[in-house]
Amino acid sequence: MTDAPTHYCxxxxxxxxxxxxxxVIDELGMRENTIAVAPVGCAVxxxxxxxxxxxxxxxxxxxxxxxxxxxxxxxxxxxxxxxDGDLAAIGTAEIIHAGSRGxxxxxxxxxxxxxxxxxxxxxxxxxxxxxTSTSQYTRRSDKEGFPIKILEMxxxxxxxxxxxxxxxxxxxxxxxxxxxxxxSFETQLEGKxxxxxxxxxxxxxxxxxxxxxxxxxxxxxxxxxxxxxxVKPAIAV
Amino acid sequence: xxxxxxxNKKKKDLRYLTSGNxxxxxxxxxxxxxxxxxxxxxxxxxxxxxxxxxMEEERGVxxxxxxxxxxxxxxxxxxxxxxxxxTSSSSPGISLKQEGISYIAATELPCVIVNVMRGGPGLGNxxxxxxxxxxxxxxxxxxxxxxxxxxxxxxxEMFDLTYGAFxxxxxxxxxxxxxxxxxxxxxxxxxxxxRAIKPPDEIKKPWALTGAKGRKGKxxxxxxxxxxxxxxxxxxxxxxxxEIEKKETRSEEYKTEDAEIVVCAYGxxxxxxxxxxxxxxxxxxxxxxxxxxxxxxxxxxxVKKLALRGAKFLVVEMSAGQMVEDVxxxxxxxxxxxxxxxxxxxxxxxxxxxxxxxALNSRGKCKGEKKK
Numbered sequence: 012m013t014d015a016p017t018h019y020c021x022x023x024x025x026x027x028x029x030x031x032x033x034x035v036i037d038e039l040g041m042r043e044n045t046i047a048v049a050p051v052g053c054a055v056x057x058x059x060x061x062x063x064x065x066x067x068x069x070x071x072x073x074x075x076x077x078x079x080x081x082x083x084x085x086x087x088x089x090x091x092x093x094x095d096g097d098l099a100a101i102g103t104a105e106i107i108h109a110g111s112r113g114x115x116x117x118x119x120x121x122x123x124x125x126x127x128x129x130x131x132x133x134x135x136x137x138x139x140x141x142x143t144s145t146s147q148y149t150r151r152s153d154k155e156g157f158p159i160k161i162l163e164m165x166x167x168x169x170x171x172x173x174x175x176x177x178x179x180x181x182x183x184x185x186x187x188x189x190x191x192x193x194x195s196f197e198t199q200l201e202g203k204x205x206x207x208x209x210x211x212x213x214x215x216x217x218x219x220x221x222x223x224x225x226x227x228x229x230x231x232x233x234x235x236x237x238x239x240x241x242v243k244p245a246i247a248v
Numbered sequence: 249x250x251x252x253x254x255x256n257k258k259k260k261d262l263r264y265l266t267s268g269n270x271x272x273x274x275x276x277x278x279x280x281x282x283x284x285x286x287x288x289x290x291x292x293x294x295x296x297x298x299x300x301x302x303m304e305e306e307r308g309v310x311x312x313x314x315x316x317x318x319x320x321x322x323x324x325x326x327x328x329x330x331x332x333x334x335t336s337s338s339s340p341g342i343s344l345k346q347e348g349i350s351y352i353a354a355t356e357l358p359c360v361i362v363n364v365m366r367g368g369p370g371l372g373n374x375x376x377x378x379x380x381x382x383x384x385x386x387x388x389x390x391x392x393x394x395x396x397x398x399x400x401x402x403x404x405e406m407f408d409l410t411y412g413a414f415x416x417x418x419x420x421x422x423x424x425x426x427x428x429x430x431x432x433x434x435x436x437x438x439x440x441x442x443r444a445i446k447p448p449d450e451i452k453k454p455w456a457l458t459g460a461k462g463r464k465g466k467x468x469x470x471x472x473x474x475x476x477x478x479x480x481x482x483x484x485x486x487x488x489x490x491e492i493e494k495k496e497t498r499s500e501e502y503k504t505e506d507a508e509i510v511v512c513a514y515g516x517x518x519x520x521x522x523x524x525x526x527x528x529x530x531x532x533x534x535x536x537x538x539x540x541x542x543x544x545x546x547x548x549x550x551v552k553k554l555a556l557r558g559a560k561f562l563v564v565e566m567s568a569g570q571m572v573e574d575v576x577x578x579x580x581x582x583x584x585x586x587x588x589x590x591x592x593x594x595x596x597x598x599x600x601x602x603x604x605x606x607a608l609n610s611r612g613k614c615k616g617e618k619k620k
Binding site for chain 1: 283285309311313314315317318319321322323324325326327328329330331333347348351355457458459460461462464465466467468469470471
């Protein structure tokens, strides 16, 4: 990680997730052989915090841009780091097809149920009953539809070999997230196929909660809608 | 579908009978293009399927992407990683690529984009057209950027211009567009090139994103939020575009030495214009033609030179009139100009070009301008 002062909000999950990614890369000794593709969203500035090569993508196209990189540089570790809008809204086609083609990529999907960068709008992952700036009467299934579960949807694709949902709401969960990210990177480096880790993350600013209560909300509410655990186990060595 | 080409490595003959689409593909391969992403759309499907075969033969990468948007994004990634990368589509698909093109231009990455134009707007039809001139030369994507736009006029040029486009893109670190039309894409003509041909330049990509070995991490991006940073970047881009304007403008003239009326057209239409010039000359009229080969940068100097000499211009396009505006800018006196266009896949007829050129030549204003 770099020494740049953070722009993220107090209590945001990105700080933790960024650090976990860096720790895993260092443990694998891959700093000089990594190219990350950054999203559009709060994490658009991720490259300010990462001292390895990064590439910006147009909103949602992150897995397609990463595909271009990985196909040209198959020996490198190429991963994407995406939020709800980038991956589950505008980029739904790109994530599914990268998985369908079995691209040897790793995806870190930060699910905080809102669009932070643009002012707290509803995301495809916003849960029923949640108030956001574009679901001001709460999310109602008959008007705003249901939250989308990308991980479960991706599990039917044969080219997708490992999927896990983890969280950041406790030290134990943070460690599980780190292990999952490591497993995803190792899956790629072993040439096994596409893998993704969905990380339930807090957004105190747009949840209208303090950081502690945000973590509690993940534990008590969000994880009921988005169950934690392995959705598709990594192929055993 | 069937492979109509006879480009065959075993043949001794240097000339091949092939389609424009396939000639374009072969030109790319010979220039060292080793990444292609595309999506099927008529009338350029022969190019996509040709690349699927040739890329495999050359151990390059071919991906039929899920959409034209995904395809340009893959080109973005492959180019950033240091590959010579290309995508192709036709009009509606090129519309989809615009955001990606803006990103690639802004990030100063090289690539080649081929547009085999068809009738529009909307779904249109699959006939040849030239309705994307504005899109190609005046932006298409958001922000202040320019594309180098080259317009082939024959199957040979589909090869030659594509072959040269990759070195051009690398030279200026900018995207290059090959603007063709459905007629050029699908017509069959002899193509001549040396089977032993190599890329025209040495492929060097010192800036490529290949992992931060022995250096700090690099970020290849176009987001510049710091005070004055984006303006500074734009000034740098504009300087580059000025240099391209100075050095890369191309056009071809036919019988313009003493021409009093000049038919100005590009692509397939330039071939019809040339026939019209021959017919006009037989009729005793001093006609010539000017064919822009680079649409951006537009060959304003040759146009202005002829206009100052007193020549009148008849601009002919398969559109409602797009290049005509650039000719007008160069001529700056529309009294010396006339326009004739066909839209929605209509092809201008030689006899109509002849008729209007005669009228413009003798009267200064095109009679029957409102007719199709």
